[in-house]
Amino acid sequence: MPEEKRYLVGRRDDGGEGLLFLGRYLALDGSLGAGVYLDVLKPHAILICGKRGYGKSYTMGVLIEELARLPFKVRKNFCAIVVDTMGTFTRMDKPSMECLKEWGLEPEAIPIRKFAPRSHIHSGDVMPLEIPTGSLSFYDYCELLGIEPLGEGGAELLNAMGESFEVEELAGAVEASSPIHGMLRMVASWGLFSGKASFDGLLEPGSINIIDLSGYGHEPEVKSCIVASLARALYDARVEARRREEGGREVPLVWLFIDEAHMFMDSGADLRAGRVLTNEWLRQGRQPGLSLVLATQRPSALGKDVLSQADLIVCHRLTLRDDVEALESARPAYVKEPVPDAISRLGKERGAAIVIDDATESYHVIKVRPRMSEHGGGEPPVYID
Numbered sequence: 001m002p003e004e005k006r007y008l009v010g011r012r013d014d015g016g017e018g019l020l021f022l023g024r025y026l027a028l029d030g031s032l033g034a035g036v037y038l039d040v041l042k043p044h045a046i047l048i049c050g051k052r053g054y055g056k057s058y059t060m061g062v063l064i065e066e067l068a069r070l071p072f073k074v075r076k077n078f079c080a081i082v083v084d085t086m087g088t089f090t091r092m093d094k095p096s097m098e099c100l101k102e103w104g105l106e107p108e109a110i111p112i113r114k115f116a117p118r119s120h121i122h123s124g125d126v127m128p129l130e131i132p133t134g135s136l137s138f139y140d141y142c143e144l145l146g147i148e149p150l151g152e153g154g155a156e157l158l159n160a161m162g163e164s165f166e167v168e169e170l171a172g173a174v175e176a177s178s179p180i181h182g183m184l185r186m187v188a189s190w191g192l193f194s195g196k197a198s199f200d201g202l203l204e205p206g207s208i209n210i211i212d213l214s215g216y217g218h219e220p221e222v223k224s225c226i227v228a229s230l231a232r233a234l235y236d237a238r239v240e241a242r243r244r245e246e247g248g249r250e251v252p253l254v255w256l257f258i259d260e261a262h263m264f265m266d267s268g269a270d271l272r273a274g275r276v277l278t279n280e281w282l283r284q285g286r287q288p289g290l291s292l293v294l295a296t297q298r299p300s301a302l303g304k305d306v307l308s309q310a311d312l313i314v315c316h317r318l319t320l321r322d323d324v325e326a327l328e329s330a331r332p333a334y335v336k337e338p339v340p341d342a343i344s345r346l347g348k349e350r351g352a353a354i355v356i357d358d359a360t361e362s363y364h365v366i367k368v369r370p371r372m373s374e375h376g377g378g379e380p381p382v383y384i385d
């Protein structure tokens, strides 16, 4: 039987190992063609964008599934960390028997684990996420507490800090009458930060770790603080390990997935998480082996850096002029067709996308493959008696 034709994005050669099956070519008449695969052996900065409900989280889930079913000899080089702001991916750790058959995995070999802040754990299969206070800077604390670093509150906090970054100790060190005292007490009561915690548990070779932050739905500063400290600690761990690694892997290469990335990287909001992700991960992440996958409805909100640093863009249907223009103004020379024209070719089909790939300097219209595990991002049904 002739071998099925396939296309690779993210890598120039046609090598066999370390490929994620993304979907199939989508022809104008709606028919599906050759398979499209994404390289996993090199670090990538991937932007998935699209209008609400057209397949961003679904596509992110496909990439996570594909990582989960990589053979262990390849997967052990990596670990994936998924920042799940809406609880979209929390059902992926218990795939159906049918899905396991597709993945070719025994139930005990599923590499997907779930973490959540202790106060948001409601079932026994979720592990507690604790943020090491050592990974927080003075500026992280200022953002978390909503105080100006150069203002009165900032000075008070800085005085209290001395050697300790422990939340309880800081609360004890500021005047009880100060508003910061109350805020630090509140932060301490969450049980989220600890001097004894470490992120090492997430760095298990071959593991896929879903971090459920949906409990902090209305607190962007808390989510930013968690993501900033996590992203910084992972970056430091890889930079350190890279110096020592020779012929083996000490700390796995990291794939960090961030859904609703505009929450952290909105150029107008200037959150700490956005700065770490842009400066350390997008600009400097290639050498330490850090891959970043961002999904957003609002590519125009992320700032020019994200569009210019992404080596692969998966663009689902977009209609807002600002967003289409942002992509058009970042269009590489090898994309001959204006972005608005390419987007209009997608029509209204969910899961259809344009893939713009720097490695092969090409772009393709594809339909992302169907999910194997349950997708948590669908719309809730309306029950009419």
Ligand SMILES: Nc1ncnc2c1ncn2[C@@H]1O[C@H](COP(=O)(O)OP(=O)(O)OP(=O)(O)O)[C@@H](O)[C@H]1O
Pocket: 050, 051, 052, 053, 054, 055, 056, 057, 058, 059, 297, 350, 351, 352, 367, 368, 369, 370, 371, 375, 377, 378, 379
């Ligand atoms: N590749 C696909 N194949 C089949 N159906 C899909 C595909 N992609 C998306 N869908 C359908 O579209 C729905 C919405 O997709 P998804 O949850 O990914 O939207 P989204 O773009 O992340 O939206 P939001 O911005 O609101 O989070 C899914 O529940 C699924 O039914």
